[in-house]
Amino acid sequence: MRLRTVAAATACAATAFAITTAAPINPAGAAPAVTTAALALARQTLPAGDGWGSAGTGTTGGSAAAPADIRVATDRSSLIAALGGDNVANRTNATPKIVFIAGRIDANTDDTGNPLSCGNYADPEYDLAAYLATYDPATWGRVAPSGPLEDARVRSARNQTDRIRINVGPNTTIIGLGRTAKLAGANLILDRVSNVIVRNLSFEDAYDCFPAWTPTDGAEGNWNSLHDTLTLTAATNVWVDHNTFTDGSNQDATQPVYFGRPYQVHDGLFDIIRGSDYVTASWNNLFEHDKTMLIGSTNTPGVDVGKLRVTLHHNRFANVGQRAPRVRFGQVDVYNNYFYETDEDVYSYSWGVGVQSAIYAENNFLLRSADIPLDAVVFDWGGTAMTEIGTLARIGTQRPVPVSLLAEYNATHEPDLGSDAGWVPTLRSGGVDPTAAVPGRVSARAGAGKL
DSSP: OOEEEOOSOTTSOSSOEEOOOSSOSSTTOOOOEEOHHHHHHHTOOOOTTBSGGGSTTOOOTTTTOOGGGEEEEOSHHHHHHHTTSOTTGGGGOOSOEEEEEOSEEESSBOTTSOBOOHHHHOOTTOOHHHHHHHHOHHHHOSSOOOSHHHHHHHHHHHHHHHHHEEEOOSSEEEEESTTOOEEESOEEEEESOEEEEEESOEEEOOOOSSOEEETTSTTTOEEEOOOOSEEEESOEEEEEESOEEEOTTOOGGGSOEETTEEOOOOOOSEEEETTOEEEEEESOEEESOSBOOEEOSOSSOSTTTTOOOEEEESOEEESOOBOSSEESSOEEEEESOEEEEOOTTTOOOSEEEETTOEEEEESOEEEEOTTSOGGGSEEEEBOOBOEEESOEEEETTSOOEEOOHHHHHHHHSSSOOBSOOSOOOOOBTTOOOOGGGHHHHHHHHOSTTOO
16 A cells, blocks of 8 residues: 655745655655645635635635645555545544645556456446347337346446545545646545545546446436546535546547447536535536536435535636536536537537526636537526626637627527526635636636646
8 A cells, every 4th residue: 555644844944845655655666745835735725705615614625634644645545545544434534634646546446556447347247248138128118127137237336336436524635746646537526524625636537337228318218327527415615626527538429339329438527416515616627528517416306405506617618518517406606617619529508507596607708619509508407597797709719709698598499598597696706807818817727737
């Protein structure tokens, strides 16, 4: 297990110090250095007034961590250890802690770091070819799969979930060390926790080896997968800042087609669900993915009512298919984001106006392909209204023009969506940039490695 503890003197003079190591931290034997500058970044808290994440008790993460609770993780095992030592119990480990991630951590590995494939997770009774032959709608019909093969698929999926789902406890800061920190194949999950900060990480390709066939999902049925790269479920006071989210080289477009539908091995990039509240997501780069960001997972009123208050500012959404974001119930402030949509083959919509949602969109910039119509950006998922102010849109290198994407939607759809979300954001400590400045500022600063 490769785990390093910052042993002393975080109050030393402002000079670089290295993490003491009893064994090589990587195959080359070089220990990553944690400078006082890196430690200062790790102890940062969400500024007062910076979005919904600053409401309530505010978001301080692991800023109060004692020296013994500041660690560097370089593989899955050391990450679990740094978060508390036991992946299940870590969810309730409220000790203030700072976890630096150094280099690439692959969740699809065993406890000694050996890679795991889908075959390693597969139940002995599961076989994809047999599954496809058994549940083909032409013979099985349009009813949910059941029986031994479906049971074996569920067991296989559980095997992978137990390995790649990484639980994070309260009062935690997870931060990438340097410019190359990456979590690959992992579903980092904040489940019923509060006060967490996630910064300067690349999240990549949380693929599901065993997607579920749902024949009643839509007119033709769909394959559905389990794992997001980052999931907030009943989480409160969270700051997600300067991260990169993508599928990497395992793009949805390269997946096979079964039963006439794409074999979908990805779910969300960054989902905020089940009564999560007081979240700020800032300066992130989310690109080349389909189901990008879901805020609220059900149309049924319940724990989400009065919650799901989220601020999205200075994020880049680039060639994502949909859900940027899709919102239910929450008051969601969407300002100064850069929407870069030039791939009409994957594009569906950006702003999903769902049941009892209240999106307030201000000074966002849209760069689009001419083949993506302006009336496609907003989609009505059972909502009634949203507020939109100050949008600029541009095709290619043409001159940006002011546009109301809501008005464009209403011009071609019935019934109209109203133009007043019923609230006005106040938590914007940094102010709102002119829309014309958004592409340059966001492109230069959003994503991992740019803190």
